[in-house]
Amino acid sequence: METNLYTVTVPVMQKTLTALDKMLDKVAAHTETLANERRPASYYENAILQSRLVFDQFPLVQQVQVACDNAKNGAARLAEVEAPKMEDNETTIAELKSRIAKTLEFLKTIKQADIDGKEDIRVTLPYWGGKYLTGFEYATEYLMPNFFFHYTTAYSILRSNGIQIGKSDYSGGLPLKDL
Amino acid sequence: METNLYTVTVPVMQKTLTALDKMLDKVAAHTETLANERRPASYYENAILQSRLVFDQFPLVQQVQVACDNAKNGAARLAEVEAPKMEDNETTIAELKSRIAKTLEFLKTIKQADIDGKEDIRVTLPYWGGKYLTGFEYATEYLMPNFFFHYTTAYSILRSNGIQIGKSDYSGGLPLKDL
Numbered sequence: 001m002e003t004n005l006y007t008v009t010v011p012v013m014q015k016t017l018t019a020l021d022k023m024l025d026k027v028a029a030h031t032e033t034l035a036n037e038r039r040p041a042s043y044y045e046n047a048i049l050q051s052r053l054v055f056d057q058f059p060l061v062q063q064v065q066v067a068c069d070n071a072k073n074g075a076a077r078l079a080e081v082e083a084p085k086m087e088d089n090e091t092t093i094a095e096l097k098s099r100i101a102k103t104l105e106f107l108k109t110i111k112q113a114d115i116d117g118k119e120d121i122r123v124t125l126p127y128w129g130g131k132y133l134t135g136f137e138y139a140t141e142y143l144m145p146n147f148f149f150h151y152t153t154a155y156s157i158l159r160s161n162g163i164q165i166g167k168s169d170y171s172g173g174l175p176l177k178d179l
Numbered sequence: 180m181e182t183n184l185y186t187v188t189v190p191v192m193q194k195t196l197t198a199l200d201k202m203l204d205k206v207a208a209h210t211e212t213l214a215n216e217r218r219p220a221s222y223y224e225n226a227i228l229q230s231r232l233v234f235d236q237f238p239l240v241q242q243v244q245v246a247c248d249n250a251k252n253g254a255a256r257l258a259e260v261e262a263p264k265m266e267d268n269e270t271t272i273a274e275l276k277s278r279i280a281k282t283l284e285f286l287k288t289i290k291q292a293d294i295d296g297k298e299d300i301r302v303t304l305p306y307w308g309g310k311y312l313t314g315f316e317y318a319t320e321y322l323m324p325n326f327f328f329h330y331t332t333a334y335s336i337l338r339s340n341g342i343q344i345g346k347s348d349y350s351g352g353l354p355l356k357d358l
């Protein structure tokens with residue numbers, strides 16, 4: 001595998017969002033085991049989607065939304081194309097999984113040739129006051145650290161809610177080969 | 180800036196550990212403001228170093244130790260050199276800052292030429308049962324995701340303890356330029 005601006009961004013985010021999608025399946029299965037006469041699975045599902053690690057950080061639902069935004073907007077900015085807009089109106093695991101699926105679908109349309117060689121483009125965000133980062137700085141100092149911030153936080157919110165996940169869920173599995 | 184195996188790993192970790200070091204200064208300053216007749220600053224310092232986000236995740240002191248380990252061992256594995264051993268015996272902020280300083284000192288000895296072109300080397304860890312990842316896979320699927328896992332968790336432990344930090348502390352500042 002060659003190291004270039006595409007291979008260190010898009011495939012990493014694709015793999016990670018796929019891992020997040022699988023963790024959400026575990027949340028759904030977990031809420032089924034919690035369901036009882038007084039409270040249906042959806043009660044627990046909602047409680048987990050609204051739970052936070054720190055009172056003024058985003059709840060799980062928003063951590064997933066922002067991780068998807070990082071991925072689609074980040075890839076789009078580096079490829080210099082428009083990213084699909086999403087409404088931020090998800091309230092269930094099924095809807096979050098659908099958002100991840102749409103994000104992954106968009107990422108598939110971004111090809112290596114769309115991003116490679118974009119190290120020196122100017123990337124600017126509405127809240128950067130008219131300033132910019134180069135494509136390389138944007139990818140390594142902004143996009144990937146923020147993407148992993150929201151992914152890690154989503155993971156730890158699940159852990160704090162008793163979902164049985166660990167390192168291999170976080171990594172999404174490693175392509176280990178026999179020596 | 181060129182995208183290569185060195186530029187997407189070592190400088191990113193150097194910047195991030197420097198940001199972590201500055202956040203630890205804020206912790207030290209914060210514990211001074213908490214000190215009172217019954218409890219010295221060191222009481223609060225210890226409480227924060229031992230605090231966790233999730234009961235079976237590492238406390239802050241260990242998150243910082245492991246982030247340093249990720250950085251020094253990761254860079255060393257890609258450069259195919261020995262990393263310095265560290266004792267994991269830190270109990271104060273000053274000692275954690277010294278660990279970060281030693282890690283940064285070691286990272287400075289790793290040059291771009293030591294890592295570039297190492298995409299296809301075989302990297303193996305004691306607990307991978309005799310299996311390996313390529314250098315590229317190790318860097319993008321293991322090293323950087325794990326490094327940001329521990330860094331993000333350290334950051335959120337600080338947030339959960341009321342330390343006044345935000346996005347710019349997390350990013351360590353962005354090299355924004357006028358358009």
